[in-house]
Amino acid sequence: MLERRAAIATLLANRPDDLFIVPGLGSTTYDLASLGDDDRNFYLWGAMGGAAMIGLGVALARPDLKVAVITGDGEMLMGLGALATIGVQRPSNLAVIVFDNGHYGETGMQASHTHATVDLPAVARGCGIADVSEASTGAELKALAAKLLNLDGPIFARVRIAADDPPRVLPLRDGVELKLRFRRAAEALHA
Amino acid sequence: MNVRQGELGVAATVPKRGDPPSWPDQIFDILKRGDIRQVGYVPDAGHSRLINRCKADPAIRDVVLTTEEEGIALAAGAWLGGQRSVLLMQSSGVGNCINMLSLIKNCRFPLLTLVTMRGEWAEFNPWQVPMGSIVEPVLRLTDTLVYRVERAEEVAETVEAALDLAFGGDLSVAVLLSQRLIGRKVWTK
Numbered sequence: 001m002l003e004r005r006a007a008i009a010t011l012l013a014n015r016p017d018d019l020f021i022v023p024g025l026g027s028t029t030y031d032l033a034s035l036g037d038d039d040r041n042f043y044l045w046g047a048m049g050g051a052a053m054i055g056l057g058v059a060l061a062r063p064d065l066k067v068a069v070i071t072g073d074g075e076m077l078m079g080l081g082a083l084a085t086i087g088v089q090r091p092s093n094l095a096v097i098v099f100d101n102g103h104y105g106e107t108g109m110q111a112s113h114t115h116a117t118v119d120l121p122a123v124a125r126g127c128g129i130a131d132v133s134e135a136s137t138g139a140e141l142k143a144l145a146a147k148l149l150n151l152d153g154p155i156f157a158r159v160r161i162a163a164d165d166p167p168r169v170l171p172l173r174d175g176v177e178l179k180l181r182f183r184r185a186a187e188a189l190h191a
Numbered sequence: 192m193n194v195r196q197g198e199l200g201v202a203a204t205v206p207k208r209g210d211p212p213s214w215p216d217q218i219f220d221i222l223k224r225g226d227i228r229q230v231g232y233v234p235d236a237g238h239s240r241l242i243n244r245c246k247a248d249p250a251i252r253d254v255v256l257t258t259e260e261e262g263i264a265l266a267a268g269a270w271l272g273g274q275r276s277v278l279l280m281q282s283s284g285v286g287n288c289i290n291m292l293s294l295i296k297n298c299r300f301p302l303l304t305l306v307t308m309r310g311e312w313a314e315f316n317p318w319q320v321p322m323g324s325i326v327e328p329v330l331r332l333t334d335t336l337v338y339r340v341e342r343a344e345e346v347a348e349t350v351e352a353a354l355d356l357a358f359g360g361d362l363s364v365a366v367l368l369s370q371r372l373i374g375r376k377v378w379t380k
Contacts, residue, residue, distance in 0.1 A: 022268075042271060045297075046290075046293050046294065046297065047264060047267075047290075047291055047293065047294040048290070049260070049264075049291075050260070050261075050263070050264035050267075050291055050294060051264075052264075053261045053262075053264035053265045053268065054264045054265070054267050054268040054271070054294075055268060056254075056265060056268060057229065057264065057265040057266065057267060057268020057269040057270075057271065057272060057274075057276070058268040058269070058271050058272040059268075059272075060229055060252050060254070060268075060269065060272070060274075061228070061229065061268070061269045061271075061272025061273055061274035062272040062273065065272070079261070079264075081256070081257030081258050081261060082257075082261055082264075084257050085254065085255070085256055085257060085261055088255060089252075089254060175294075175297035175298030175299070176297075176298055176299050178298065179267075179270070179271065179298040179299070179300065182271050183270070183271050183272075183273060186271065186272055186273060187273060
């Protein structure tokens, strides 16, 4: 089991310029913000179940960029159909990474479906995503980070994290500003 | 114009040479002129011709969705990546979108949605009526601007105006294509 803040730091220790990130609402948004603010982060404060599809839209629009959706098990469970849609679209520049602690951290640590019977990597495989991996050690996490640098997706990864609740790091909440700065950052990378 | 039974038991029109373009073809031309590059849809008989036109165009990415709310998030992502998109759905799908539309309102994303209506004129299936009959007020409550089309000759100008409004003003705009326009669903073959 990994500690979530250490896990995100390891995962993005060598974040390339062309890696754009959509975190899910709640804990993964705070995790990403804990590394410092970045125009290439589209923090979500709502739209639960939508992170993977937002990532898909960006990935299809900009095949020259890399897109990582980094979300929690609860957020992914609300939008499982997105894995089916991504499995059909097969964007090579999209990674969906689920920080899975089997619990809803934002609402009082109630157990989620993944704590019981649901196996998200098996769901991803069943949706036709060929590259599915798990990371529950530092070495496996580094291997996942290396995969992001040479992304050949779509990939799905489950990062097994402890069910803890580190201090919240609250980023920008203004949706219009988040939208404009992300889009400009993407435009700035046009060849 | 000949009329024949479609695959899904829906009357499909087969244009003959010399016919003016059908309204789905007119919509397709407007989407092309408007530089729409992604089309999210849940399969729907009323949109079938438009969906087929989009699928046949290599410059348009057609994204089949499992539920309509996926398409709201897809449209937001497309815009973040610099592309325009359109979302196609049937009236029953509008109800699936409500919370996700908060993404559009909070971030002021442009969103163009084309809704084929069920549960109204000549509806045979009462299960379509509860959602179909509240589409307009529900969309208005989400701050979506709603335009309704009853006649084929109004389709092109309405969709064109909606597209300009959505992408010119960063607004959520929906065009409701009425059941009278689409035609009766044929229930027996």
